[in-house]
Amino acid sequence: MKLIQLVAALAVPFLLGLASGRAGSAAETVKPTKVLLGVFAHPDDETVCAGTLARAAAGGWEVRVIFATSGDAGEDVSGRKLKGAALGQEREREGTSALVALGVKRPPTYLGFGDGTLAKVQPQVTDRLMKELAGLKADVILTFGPDGFTGHADHIAVGKATAPCPGTACVNLKACTPGHGGYTA
Numbered sequence: 001m002k003l004i005q006l007v008a009a010l011a012v013p014f015l016l017g018l019a020s021g022r023a024g025s026a027a028e029t030v031k032p033t034k035v036l037l038g039v040f041a042h043p044d045d046e047t048v049c050a051g052t053l054a055r056a057a058a059g060g061w062e063v064r065v066i067f068a069t070s071g072d073a074g075e076d077v078s079g080r081k082l083k084g085a086a087l088g089q090e091r092e093r094e095g096t097s098a099l100v101a102l103g104v105k106r107p108p109t110y111l112g113f114g115d116g117t118l119a120k121v122q123p124q125v126t127d128r129l130m131k132e133l134a135g136l137k138a139d140v141i142l143t144f145g146p147d148g149f150t151g152h153a154d155h156i157a158v159g160k161a162t163a164p165c166p167g168t169a170c171v172n173l174k175a176c177t178p179g180h181g182g183y184t185a
Helices: 001-017 045-058 084-101 122-136 154-161
Strands: 034-040 062-069 107-114 140-143 169-173
Touching: 034 045, 034 122, 034 154, 045 062, 045 084, 045 122, 045 140, 062 084, 062 154, 107 122, 122 154, 140 154
Parallel strands: 034 062, 034 140, 062 107, 140 169
Antiparallel strands: none
């Protein structure tokens, strides 16, 4: 397992053309026609690989993000006691704002599945993601591995749903997270 994590850790900078130690800017090392896609369960999951998303966007990659849910069953940390649809709308705004701050030019796609329900509707999640992925032609997909990164059932479901994407390099999020997969910038 450690070898797989090490290989994955080395894959992220290699796939992005951003291997450390090279002189020059990210713009010089990244081809602008590449597409990096982040596939996540909830708004805020992008924070796990925010640096990778920002660096790819700054380097000319087209960065796209798909969220399977709006995070409507999560906890409101704003103090406003938002719940349900109101919380989901707020988390969508926060997710979109976070991506803008990272330099992602396109707004994210929200698939609209219920937060906490993805494992129960796994076939529908897989079908919908495969339809979304077919039109994007991503070169690299950052998503959850088989353990869901944190063991969260929604994360596991998204990882399973994204796994069958043929012809694309799928990278487990642990590969781009310090302390979780051995990746060092």
